[in-house]
Amino acid sequence: xxxxxxxxxxxxxxxxxxxxxxxxxxxxxxxxxxxxxxxxxxxxxxxxxxxxxxxxxxxxxxxxxxxxxxxxxxxxxxxxxxxxxxxxxxxxxxxxxxxxxxxxxxxxxxxxxxxxxxxxxxxxxxxxxxxxxxxxxxxxxxxxxxxxxxxxxxxxxxxxxxxxxxxxxxxxxxxxxxxxxxxxxxxxxxxxxxxxxxxxxxxxxxxxxxxxxxxxxxxxxxxxxxxxxxxxxxxxxxxxxxxxxxxxxxxxxxxxxxxxxxxxxxxxxxxxxxxxxxxxxxxxxxxxxxxxxxxxxxxxxxxxxxxxxxxxxxxxxx
Amino acid sequence: xxxxxxxxxxxxxxxxxxxxxxxxxxxxxxxxxxxxxxxxxxxxxxxxxxxxxxxxxxxxxxxxxxxxxxxxxxxxxxxxxxxxxxxxxxxxxxxxxxxxxxxxxxxxxxxxxxxxxxxxxxxxxxxxxxxxxxxxxxxxxxxxxxxxxxxxxxxxxxxxxxxxxxxxxxxxxxxxxxxxxxxxxxxxxxxxxxxxxxxxxxxxxxxxxxxxxxxxxxxxxxxxxxxxxxxxxxxxxxxxxxxxxxxxxxxxxxxxxxxxxxxxxxxxxxxxxxxxxxxxxxxxxxxxxxxxxxxxxxxxxxxxxxxxxxxxxxxxxx
Numbered sequence: 001x002x003x004x005x006x007x008x009x010x011x012x013x014x015x016x017x018x019x020x021x022x023x024x025x026x027x028x029x030x031x032x033x034x035x036x037x038x039x040x041x042x043x044x045x046x047x048x049x050x051x052x053x054x055x056x057x058x059x060x061x062x063x064x065x066x067x068x069x070x071x072x073x074x075x076x077x078x079x080x081x082x083x084x085x086x087x088x089x090x091x092x093x094x095x096x097x098x099x100x101x102x103x104x105x106x107x108x109x110x111x112x113x114x115x116x117x118x119x120x121x122x123x124x125x126x127x128x129x130x131x132x133x134x135x136x137x138x139x140x141x142x143x144x145x146x147x148x149x150x151x152x153x154x155x156x157x158x159x160x161x162x163x164x165x166x167x168x169x170x171x172x173x174x175x176x177x178x179x180x181x182x183x184x185x186x187x188x189x190x191x192x193x194x195x196x197x198x199x200x201x202x203x204x205x206x207x208x209x210x211x212x213x214x215x216x217x218x219x220x221x222x223x224x225x226x227x228x229x230x231x232x233x234x235x236x237x238x239x240x241x242x243x244x245x246x247x248x249x250x251x252x253x254x255x256x257x258x259x260x261x262x263x264x265x266x267x268x269x270x271x272x273x274x275x276x277x278x279x280x281x282x283x284x285x286x287x288x289x290x291x292x293x294x295x296x297x298x299x300x301x302x303x304x305x306x307x308x309x310x311x312x313x314x315x316x317x318x
Numbered sequence: 319x320x321x322x323x324x325x326x327x328x329x330x331x332x333x334x335x336x337x338x339x340x341x342x343x344x345x346x347x348x349x350x351x352x353x354x355x356x357x358x359x360x361x362x363x364x365x366x367x368x369x370x371x372x373x374x375x376x377x378x379x380x381x382x383x384x385x386x387x388x389x390x391x392x393x394x395x396x397x398x399x400x401x402x403x404x405x406x407x408x409x410x411x412x413x414x415x416x417x418x419x420x421x422x423x424x425x426x427x428x429x430x431x432x433x434x435x436x437x438x439x440x441x442x443x444x445x446x447x448x449x450x451x452x453x454x455x456x457x458x459x460x461x462x463x464x465x466x467x468x469x470x471x472x473x474x475x476x477x478x479x480x481x482x483x484x485x486x487x488x489x490x491x492x493x494x495x496x497x498x499x500x501x502x503x504x505x506x507x508x509x510x511x512x513x514x515x516x517x518x519x520x521x522x523x524x525x526x527x528x529x530x531x532x533x534x535x536x537x538x539x540x541x542x543x544x545x546x547x548x549x550x551x552x553x554x555x556x557x558x559x560x561x562x563x564x565x566x567x568x569x570x571x572x573x574x575x576x577x578x579x580x581x582x583x584x585x586x587x588x589x590x591x592x593x594x595x596x597x598x599x600x601x602x603x604x605x606x607x608x609x610x611x612x613x614x615x616x617x618x619x620x621x622x623x624x625x626x627x628x629x630x631x632x633x634x635x636x
Contacts, residue, residue, distance in 0.1 A: 047479050049413045060421060061367040066460035069458065095369075107463065149467040
């Protein structure tokens with residue numbers, strides 16, 4: 001009879017759980033626990049599934065961030081964690097929703113306590129910012145990457161990308177290119193400063209999405225670059241668009257082409273019926289949010305006013 | 319922008335959709351579409367999030383499968399797809415739930431049409447088997463791995479792993495080691511046959527979980543090996559267990575130690591109050607399901623009757 005004395009129940013010190021589960025317990029548990037009840041989470045972590053009781057429709061989206069593709073391995077783990085969740089949250093923002101909880105799957109090549117501590121810090125930071133509990137996931141050995149599934153509750157109206165109408169005005173929540181400039185500056189300085197912050201800790205436009213949800217006709221978040229993402233909106237809505245690239249604000253005019261091409265900005269691109277534009281701008285203004293009008297829907301194609309030459313956005317397989 | 323483009327209207331040729339989205343459209347769209355309505359999915363693919371309207375609690379679980387860790391790169395893509403979803407579904411089974419939908423994040427180093435075609439076939443196979451629509455996800459370039467998030471509806475009673483009581487009988491849904499034997503045989507023959515099938519296309523015990531949900535006191539699925547997973551059940555429930563390893567059925571007695579250690583079997587390990595054991599066995603029998611009684615809960619530790627020497631189960635970081 002072999003005795004599993006280690007698994008003695010109750011006190012941590014008595015329990016020699018295997019390291020995989022010790023890591024989960026130490027670094028990936030208890031994140032956003034105080035938001036569980038308010039957000040309708042009945043059970044989080046410690047079982048085969050999490051259990052959610054939300055009396056509404058639920059939004060769900062998954063976003064995977066791979067080292068060397070979506071972030072640099074050398075970046076602070078705090079930023080890697082934060083931005084992996086932020087990019088997933090951006091999809092909730094684009095539907096005008098309120099984040100409820102997230103699941104996280106972390107694949108990493110080896111265990112480094114300092115890295116894990118910083119990673120946890122990044123999770124805590126974004127969890128606190130959006131009152132968002134981590135409700136489960138898994139921890140796996142392999143090439144570094146993070147897959148995040150976010151759940152959200154929609155506002156009364158769900159903002160689709162398929163509902164833009166002819167004559168609707170195309171709007172943008174903020175300047176593009178701060179991701180590009182941030183990464184460029186981070187590669188140079190390796191520091192967290194005003195320029196690198198938008199890349200290291202991008203802002204999911206959750207508030208913005210909620211503000212426009214009832215007025216805008218359609219929306220999408222810009223992750224792959226404005227042309228790429230606008231063409232999704234155009235295709236989904238079945239209506240063309242004339243985009244005036246000269247009206248698109250960029251983070252740094254010296255690099256305006258790169259700012260338009262790079263993506264990783266997580267601004268919202270949305271359409272609004274012309275009659276509602278002023279009301280929307282006034283509403284956004286009252287929240288101290290900007291609204292840039294950059295084009296108009298109509299026709300069957302996406303056309304550009306552009307003196308920047310061909311713009312090519314992000315694509316994994318081209 | 320994470321969810322998948324259905325790219326409905328307008329012809330592809332009119333807009334230069336990037337290949338990433340063409341791949342999604344051709345290989346990852348339209349899987350299980352006929353189950354969307356019945357399963358309460360309002361919107362799947364083609365927007366930033368999927369929208370779910372389920373009038374019940376919701377189960378959610380994420381499972382990531384990495385090439386070289388959870389599967390061999392050389393395995394048929396059909397199997398890689400199928401088993402990535404099956405292992406995630408196994409968590410729904412362990413809660414006694416009914417799968418509703420899944421999200422899939424595919425990370426792959428390059429695009430190979432034949433591989434993608436086979437991968438799609440595997441997704442279609444499991445989607446059909448469990449009447450489960452694919453509602454979104456993303457496609458990313460990087461080291462091969464698949465992250466699957468499954469959603470499920472629980473039965474009236476949710477089967478937790480934390481509710482085992484002293485004197486409950488510990489039961490197992492089927493023999494362990496078919497995963498081990500299957501991989502061993504696959505490495506030898508590279509073929510799909512009766513021996514390799516349980517590894518290449520593992521069965522998520524969804525029906526079994528639903529049958530036992532109202533009677534069992536606790537359950538967990540065995541993915542990491544019986545000792546590892548039983549110790550989670552013991553720790554969560556705060557009650558010890560005596561496990562008689564001699565009573566645990568194995569796929570091949572010649573390799574009984576490996577069968578107990580390897581994991582990857584996705585059988586259910588569960589407890590039942592002694593008074594309800596006969597009723598449960600009769601119920602399972604009526605569904606032509608087996609039930610192996612292998613231990614009894616009690617005390618504060620996990621103890622083993624064992625003449626196989628020390629058993630060590632799967633751990634990513636040990």
